[in-house]
Amino acid sequence: MSNAAQRSNRVLIVATIMLATFMVAIEATIVATAMPRIVGQLGGFSYYSWVFSAFLLAQSTTTVIYGKLSDIFGRKPVLIGGILIFLVGSLLCGLAWSMMSLVLFRLLQGLGAGAIQPVTMTVIGDLFKLEERGRVQGAMATVWATSAVVGPLAGGIIVDNISWAWIFWINLPIGIISIIAFMIFLKEDVAHKQAKIDYLGSVLFSISIVALLVMLTETDASAWILLSLFAVFVVAGILFLAQEKRAPEPIISIPLWSRRLIATSNAATLLAGMALIGLSTILPIYVQGVLGRSPVVAGFTLTMLVVGWPLAVMLSSRFYKAFGIRRTLRVGSLLFPFGACFLLFLTPESSPVVAGAGSFFMGFGMGLISLTSIVLVQDSVEWSMRGSATASIIFARSLGNTLGATVLGAILNAGINHYASGEAAAGLHEALNQPTGLSALAADPAIRAVFNAALHWSFWGVVVVAALTFFTTWLIPVGPSRKHEAAAVASEAASH
Numbered sequence: 070m071s072n073a074a075q076r077s078n079r080v081l082i083v084a085t086i087m088l089a090t091f092m093v094a095i096e097a098t099i100v101a102t103a104m105p106r107i108v109g110q111l112g113g114f115s116y117y118s119w120v121f122s123a124f125l126l127a128q129s130t131t132t133v134i135y136g137k138l139s140d141i142f143g144r145k146p147v148l149i150g151g152i153l154i155f156l157v158g159s160l161l162c163g164l165a166w167s168m169m170s171l172v173l174f175r176l177l178q179g180l181g182a183g184a185i186q187p188v189t190m191t192v193i194g195d196l197f198k199l200e201e202r203g204r205v206q207g208a209m210a211t212v213w214a215t216s217a218v219v220g221p222l223a224g225g226i227i228v229d230n231i232s233w234a235w236i237f238w239i240n241l242p243i244g245i246i247s248i249i250a251f252m253i254f255l256k257e258d259v260a261h262k263q264a265k266i267d268y269l270g271s272v273l274f275s276i277s278i279v280a281l282l283v284m285l286t287e288t289d290a291s292a293w294i295l296l297s298l299f300a301v302f303v304v305a306g307i308l309f310l311a312q313e314k315r316a317p318e319p320i321i322s323i324p325l326w327s328r329r330l331i332a333t334s335n336a337a338t339l340l341a342g343m344a345l346i347g348l349s350t351i352l353p354i355y356v357q358g359v360l361g362r363s364p365v366v367a368g369f370t371l372t373m374l375v376v377g378w379p380l381a382v383m384l385s386s387r388f389y390k391a392f393g394i395r396r397t398l399r400v401g402s403l404l405f406p407f408g409a410c411f412l413l414f415l416t417p418e419s420s421p422v423v424a425g426a427g428s429f430f431m432g433f434g435m436g437l438i439s440l441t442s443i444v445l446v447q448d449s450v451e452w453s454m455r456g457s458a459t460a461s462i463i464f465a466r467s468l469g470n471t472l473g474a475t476v477l478g479a480i481l482n483a484g485i486n487h488y489a490s491g492e493a494a495a496g497l498h499e500a501l502n503q504p505t506g507l508s509a510l511a512a513d514p515a516i517r518a519v520f521n522a523a524l525h526w527s528f529w530g531v532v533v534v535a536a537l538t539f540f541t542t543w544l545i546p547v548g549p550s551r552k553h554e555a556a557a558v559a560s561e562a563a564s565h
Contacts, residue, residue, distance in 0.1 A: 078254040079196050083205055085250040086189045087212050089152060092243045093182045094216035096124070099224040103236045106228045111168045119172045122283075127179025129467035130278045134271050135184040136191070136460025137320045140453050141266070143257045144192050147456075149248050151184020156244040163234030178237075187460040192255070194447035194455055204386060206440050210379030270312045270320040277305035282468075285475040322457060330449050331458060333544040334442040335465040337402075340538040341438050342469025344409060347477040347531040348374065348431055351524060352412070352424055359417050359521045366421050373425040377432025382440050395547040398441045402542040405434030409535035412528035417521055431535070438542060439466075445547065473534070480530045484523030 104120065139147040158178030165171035193205050227235050284298040313319040325331060353367035360366075381401070388397040408430025411423055443462055450458045 078256070081250065081254045082192065082196065083208065085247055085254065086192065087208060088243060088250075089148075089185055089247040090189060090209060091212050091216055092240050092247070093155070093185050094213045095220045095223070096178075096182070096240075099220040099227075099236050099239075103224045103228045103233050107171070107233050108168070110233070111165065111171065120168070120175055123172045123176040124179040124182070125467070125471075126279055126282050127176050128183045129282065129464065129471070130275050131180055131183030132187045132460045132463045132467065133274065133457070134320055136187045136456040136458075136463075137318075138266075139184075139188050139191060139456035141318065144188050144195065144456065145251060145255050145257050147184055148188045148192070148255075149251055151181045151188065152244050152248055152251075153181065154178075155181025155185065156241055157181070159237045159240040159244070162237040163232075187463045188456065190443065190463070191447075191456045191459045194444075194459060195452065201386075202440075202444050204383065206382045206385075206443070210382045210436065213375065213378075267312070267316040267318055267320045270309060270316055273305050273309035273312055274320055277302050277309055280305065282471055285471050321461075322454070325450070325454060325457060326461060328449070329544075329546050331446055331461060333541060333546070334446050335461055337438060337538055337541040337545065338442055338462050339465040339469035339472070340534055340541055341405065341435055342466040343473030343476065344405070344531050344534040344538060345374075345431065345435055346470040346473035347527060347534070348409070348412075348428065350474060351477060351481065351527045351531070352428065355415065355521075355524050356421055356424055359415075359517055359524065360419065360421060360424075361417075361517075362421055370421055370424040370428050373429040374432035377429040377434075378436040378439075381433040381436025385437060385440050388437070394441060394445070397437060398542055398545065398547060401437035401441075402434055402539050404430045405438065406532060406535040406539050408432075408434060409528075409532045412531060413525070415525075415528070417517060438538065442545070445545065477527050477530050481523055481527045484526035485519065487526075488519045488522045 100120070107120075135147055135151060155178055158174050158176075158181055161174040162171060162178060165174055190209075193202060193209075197205055223239075224236055227233065227239070280298045280301040284295055284302065287294075290298075310323070313321055313323055326335070349371060352370055356362050356367040356370055385397065388401065392400070408427045411427025411430070415423060443459065446458045446462055447455055
């Protein structure tokens, strides 16, 4: 397979990619807003978390598979196929008659969503040179930032005025327009060849990763269930590695993932994902439960995260030209732990501005780490491996999010148990499970002091992981010659 996607209609293709990405990006926030209403009508509160977990499990597991398929069959058919599956899942979600059926249809949605992000990012890598990619990825980052703001608002309006089913059905016109636009504007000249799809490898990989993610998300399960999941993860993983070594077209190329550039970039991305999910889940709790501020103010502190991220991506072209890729990555990534350190200085009397500043710097650092890792990995491989390489980055970030939520949640629980006695700890956990629990915590000085101390354990966890991310970026092999290459390409891009 030789020829990449042609460079025609690039503006229209990017616009279509942004539309398709928005459809998936808004899914998490719009569904979260509507879930209380959905549970009220369908019942089955015990399946509440699985409405989200099923989607994320399917999406995380299939990113790597879709990346490989796009290398075999081309980006266009895989991307369109993924959108179609996502739309079928969306249609069925709106028709769900019970929480169990909704979970199954969300699983189908996730199977389609797994194709959209890695393959669209691969298309960008096909169409744009390194320095051009900064501006395009900046536009993509604004899509995620916009979805974080628009999603809750749209979800509230829909459930208050029309049927909750429309939070899923709203995807249908967006997806259909995206499919038509990709069919018209995305031109590919893919050399056809006989390809043997590694079905066994795909199944073994899916079993192993699903077992791992379920084990990490369902930490309250009994010990024998967790041990069984761990055994499935290990056995399926060993069989998967053995299969990949002998498969003619492996889903995951062990030599590819073992390359130093890809391995270190994935490690940095995984660690960054762990720290970022810790910030996203713990900081709003602190702002509401310890600082005693409203959910709106807590949301503001995280808004600074989605301001810093796209800003860094949009400025990356200038940074590359002025300082080179290596200095941009290493110095820029220092902002990641720098922002995390702001969390350590939070006290019950602190201003939310301190938390917002920490979020901004972490977002800025993450923007540089994420973009630079992707462009370096994409530029290190030929067209026929770019989909797999890009998908590895997306998968590492998703796995990091899952690991981070589990590890930092466990640290928080350990902190609560350390600073509170048995009854106080139980009372604190019970308060957190109530709708007004956080405001009640902020009103009780004694409980608030315990909560403040326990949350600082988690903040230290975020700082440690952020520092490990920074040190890992120094292991990414970026030669000095990249600076001259980047400057040359940046000059060419600026002249257009």
